Amino acid sequence: MLRLMGRTVTAVLSSFTFQMIYLLAGYYYTATEEYDIKWTMPHCVLTLKLVGMSFDYYDGGKEPSQLNPEQKKAALSSVPSLLEVCGFSYFYGGFLVGPQFTLRSYQRLVAGELTDCPGKPANSVVPAMKRFGVGFLCLLVYAIFSPYYPDSYFLTAEYEAQPFWYRCVFILLWAKIVLYKYVSCWVIAEGVCILSGLGYNGVVDGKHQWDACANMKVWLYETTPLFSGTISSFNINTNSWVARNVFKRLKFLGNKPLSHVTSLFFLTIWHGLHSGYFLCFSMEFFIITVERQAQALVRDSPLLTRLANSPLYPFIYVVQQFIHWLFMGYPLVPFCLFTYDKWLKVYSSIYFCGHVFFLVVYLSMPYLRKALVPKKERRDKKQE
Known part of the structure; x- marks a missing residue:
């Protein structure tokens, strides 16, 4: 599409339409009434990657003055090779549950630009293990407490027989526990991206930052009393992609x-x-x-x-x-x-x-x- 249609609105719309129809057809033919672990789960991640790539290629043909800072950073100056697209699509740190990142970031990783030591591999083991530790802790909480708060309990006669206040408090505790399933996956995946170097985000106040692939702000998520605060701390890269x-x-x-x-x-x-x-x-x-x-x-x-x-x-x-x-x-x-x-x-x-x-x-x-x-x-x- 990119080679045949060039930097056109037609290419963007064609990519968007094809990717979404393919994904929705997959949902239609494979979805059940339960939580499905099927090919559509990683494919929804891939859909955003490929649609985003078409937008980035389109932006690469515009004048820099027409682009905002985010678009300038992600814009593609040329059509990526098939190998680049495959590497970007199936990069082991993000193909299953995210995070979302741009092809330009992946190209910089391959070129050795994403490192705190120019010309050498990134010193990423310690920051990666910190994220793994946080992710493992969240996974442990989910594994221990989720059996006590199963989704199926909502549909039982026992739940209906409980007092109103109990039903409400159960929803509160259930929500807190069930969301750790997503938190743990994203934080561990972020650790993988940091380890590879993709999570490197430059220097701020003299400190190297490793949050380029952060999908969770765990501290904000745990402490904010606001709905908007939880949303801004949760699935960050997907929300940024949509924004x-x-x-x-x-x-x-x-x-x-x-x-x-x-x-x-x-x-x-x-x-x-x-x-x-x-x-x-x-x-x-x-x-x-x-x-x-x-x-x-x-x-x-x-x-x-x-x-x-x-x-x-x-x-x-x-x-x-x-x-x-x-x-x-x-x-x-x-x-x-x-x-x-x-x-x-x-x-x-x-x-x-x-x-x-x-x-x-x-x-x-x-x-x-x-x-x-x-x-x-x-x-x-x-x-x-």
Whole structure:
């Protein structure tokens, strides 16, 4: 495609269309109602790589002034060889679960440019083993506790017979444990990329950085009380790929929310065709929208700002974390149970509390602003 169509929009659209149709056809013919470990799992990673490569080749034909810093870094000056494409596609550190990286980064690795010792192999063993250690610890937590929090428990009569509070707390603990499955895979894979040198990211403040392939910010993930904080710390490279190749390229729409919705829709079908994926990502959009409004309210209200900075904050933080992880688990239920009949049964058993909670907060926000934000602040905000 790159050789025949050149640096054209046609080449980009053709690549995008072919890769996505091939992936979705794979999902359609192979997917079951369970968590599938099949060829479609590594192929979804490959799909992003090849679509991204077509974008990068297209950017390579533009004037540097037309590109943002990310595009300049990834742009390809010439058509890559078949061997380069194969090496990039099946690089052992990222072909199975990611992380995403550009062909230009892979070319720099092969050329020996990604090293802290010019002309010599990178001193990457220690930083790689640190990531492996973190990944192994997360894997250990998952292996020990996941048998106590199986997905199948949601569909049992025993779960339905439990008190409402128990069902909610179970979702909270289940979500925290089940996500370690992804955290451990990504952090260990990142260690492999660091060991090869692909994770080298230059020098900052005199220190060599090895986070070019970081797919997790583990400390942020464990400590943030915000939904947006968890999202920004989780599956970083995939989110960056979508931001670079979908969200930012929709700038011509002139509508940020529409670009956001389109990006989430792309992420949804990239994960699969189950209804649970659609519900999960639509709920994510709604939760983030409400959280941003709540943050703006705290920022604009002198009373809430003082409260957030008061000695009571440790208590507020604990409450935030409880709400945060309860409603992080809430959209994760359909993501893991996949089909309509399963996730609807669970949501019915907890009375759709997540939908109700965020809808009430969303609808009450104008009244809260009126009550808690001074008129002058509201007037200035409206003018902005």
